[in-house]
Amino acid sequence: MKVTYQLIHKDKKTGARYGKVVFESENGEKQEYETPMFMPVGTQATVKTLSPEQVKATNPGIILANTYHLWLRPGEKIVKKAGGLHKFMNWNGPILTDSGGYQVFSLAHNKKKDITEEGVHFKSELNGEKLFLTPEKSIEIQNALDSDIAMSFDECPPATADKKYLKNSIERTLRWAERGKKVHKNKNQSLFGIVQGGPYEDLRKWSAIETVKLGFDGYAVGGVANDDEEKDDMYKAVEYSTPYLPEDKVRYLMGVGEPVDLVECVKRGIDIFDCVSPTRLARHGNALIWGIRSINDKNTSISDLKNSTDGIEKSIDAKNYKEKRINLKNAQFAEDFTPIEDDCDCYTCQNYTKAYIHHLIKCDEAFGKTLLSIHNIRFLIRLTEKMREAIKNDKFEEFRENFLKS
């Protein structure tokens, strides 16, 4: 389905956006979803440990799948034979496919990739096979997968990349975007461009303007939250990109993130997020809970640290703050017969106690991971729902400050 974006309301004080993404198929079928939105990640055509019904119950909009992984297994031809990704994985909501661009970054370790102008040479982690992914190939695969939104094949450079490297990388990513656009043939699929440029204002601006010139159905901000990038740099990357993106197109911040990042980046004009963290944390026994904490202290919120800086703005831009969470593996929950969060409306919190989940996680039972994944995904989606309400009422800044103090 093709996507368009409707900006419905901008928060008066911050400029945070409330809007809608509208998906329309060739035969006129329509689906609408509100933004800000969080997309659960289903890399291998499944949100790990969840059935489509369970994902649906968290009230998501779009979900994400990955070109690189599906190319390797089972192969786009099989997905096409199955009738496309929606049918294959039994998901009738919209799907966005990442291009494999992130794997250009994540498989960099152990020298399993080599970037050239033509494309990227990978060494398959599955069997050592030599692979070559190009912008054209990525788009062709995504066309065959028949996702609703395809992403341009970009290079996601490491946080350590210097300006000179980034400049070359951006230029190449622009050429790749253009090449991908040329071969994009699926009329029932939208194509998004990706802005790069690290934390540098001039590079982000340049990348954004040039990407917009090429003309896409939506725009993503990429190359963020890699390695140990400081939050400050992430927020800068967003701040320096969004002013140059068209108001009537949706903006997607790739790979983010933590609750605090969602709030900070909605403030800076982002509409859509995705992140593996809620499901990965869940599989490792962690549940998200409301608020943020100091990186050094699980239970200290920013309001407890007034002496460290002169204002909230400075504090949360520091790298020292993270999402608040509890680790259900911890022995302290063995006899805790209360839900993860009293006021959470998710299936897990409505029906199960911390003691039970603790038990399941200790026994390495799959259902424990499922219950925590449901809670964590619903947690982030609930956060976006609250942000929508706040924006509609022009109270986003108030909402944000309350969140940071919690």
Added chain:
RNA sequence: GCUGGAGUCGUCUAGUGGCAAUGACAAGAGACUGUAAAUCUCUCGGCUUCGGCCUUCGUAGGUUCGAGUCCUACCUCCAGCA
């Protein structure tokens, strides 16, 4: 009763004269941001001013500079024979 074998960290286990002692599991904790991630890291006898100190391999003696390792006795368990 006789003969043989065995007793080491919560459990199983390595160890044949230099050892606070191997590995696995269990346990305790931490990391995770477009998923090579149901993975990875750390701790796991006690104390510590982090340099060490103390106490440990069934029990009690002995040999030795030095013993979980060798010797003696005892205790417990297992197997075979009575």
